[in-house]
Amino acid sequence: MKALVIQSGFGLDHLAFEERPGPVPGVNQVLVRVRAASLNYRDLLIAKGIYNPKLKMPRVLGSDGAGEVVAVGEGVTKFAPGDRVAGCFMQGWVSGPISDAAAKSTLGGDLDGVLAEQVVLREEGLVSIPDSLTFEEAATLPCAAVTAWNALTGAGCGPGKTVLLQGTGGVSIFALQFAKALGARVLIISGSDEKLTRAFAMGAAAGTNYRTNPAWDKWVRELTDGVGVDIVIEVGGAGTLDNSVKAVRIGGHVALIGVLSGVGTFNPISVLMKAVRLQGVFVGSRTMFEDMNRLITGESIKPVIDRVFPFADTPAAFHHLESGAHFGKVVVKM
Ligand SMILES: NC(=O)c1ccc[n+]([C@@H]2O[C@H](COP(=O)([O-])OP(=O)(O)OC[C@H]3O[C@@H](n4cnc5c(N)ncnc54)[C@H](OP(=O)(O)O)[C@@H]3O)[C@@H](O)[C@H]2O)c1
CATH class of the missing domain: 3.90.180.10 (Medium-chain alcohol dehydrogenases, catalytic domain)
Structure with missing residues (x-):
């Protein structure tokens, strides 16, 4: 073979x-x-x-x-x-x-x-x-979907919560589908206006292009009455983490997942001043996979x-x- x-x-x-x-x-x-x-x-x-x-x-x-x-x-x-x-x-x-x-x-x-x-x-x-x-x-499903599921459920995603997603790759698009199914509001950033339009069609409430709007953390705060989002699904890594911590609310949750943006600098002061929870995520267990499959079946997610x-x-x-x-x-x- x-x-x-x-x-x-x-x-x-x-x-x-x-x-x-x-x-x-x-x-x-x-x-x-x-x-x-x-x-x-x-x-x-x-x-x-x-x-x-x-x-x-x-x-x-x-x-x-x-x-x-x-x-x-x-x-x-x-x-x-x-x-x-x-x-x-x-x-x-x-x-x-x-x-x-x-x-x-x-x-x-x-x-x-x-x-x-x-x-x-x-x-x-x-x-x-x-x-x-x-x-x-x-x-x-095994990597991207289970990771998105673990990150969102571990962060208490549900009705009344606002979630920020980065990019339109595997993890982020599953996170969009699951966050919507769990009743949350989704904001998304992408390097492509065309991909943002596709994300809106899938239920994202708003989006901005991180290439033309590098200060997207300000955009997030404007859209959340100055408060910030409850949850960030952080796939960018060192190059986006600073903005992610600025974009999350006080006491909010940043799920650390990816390294797409390569190297960057990060100042930890705002993590402690905002009492932000930074949670590393490493895919997930078989039980999480089975729980996620129940949602996929129940909500007819494709x-x-x-x-x-x-x-x-x-x-x-x-x-x-x-x-x-x-x-x-x-x-x-x-
Ligand atoms: N910790 C874990 O268990 C775990 C599990 C799965 C994945 N990961 C990591 O998570 C990341 C995403 O994985 P994936 O498989 O979903 O990747 P992917 O499908 O290759 O998605 C890549 C997309 O991310 C977006 N992107 C690239 N650079 C970006 C930046 N600087 N800021 C925001 N978005 C950016 C782009 O979307 P646009 O064209 O829309 O901008 C790109 O198409 C990777 O670093 C991967 O290693 C970690």
């Missing part, structure tokens, strides 16, 4: 297809025929050697995949051949607080990932996918797919993600 690996060096030029023997499920393991996978910004960081410069190679990339169960190993009770499933980003985080062991069980990083025709996953690291979703749609590439064109899918031209998720179909 074919797998997409990073081998013999970092950089998108070192993405390659490898022929590997078909994997066999061991005790408490499940063999899954991957039908679709989705890419995350993390996959770019891993391929470029920024995420983990000590990554063991060759490594099969990709944390997010969905498919059907082909066979189960001894001791497996929850799944049977034919079941439609997705892998959890962390194979070892079932529920409760994150542990060191869970954080070191990530697909496409610590462990071989899902950009392969077949994968063996742990029974405890699998979820059933909603009947309402195609394999392509379900393949968008993941927003920007483009689907055939498996053979996975390197082109990486370049498309790198371009930042996408809105929502970039998917690969096996």
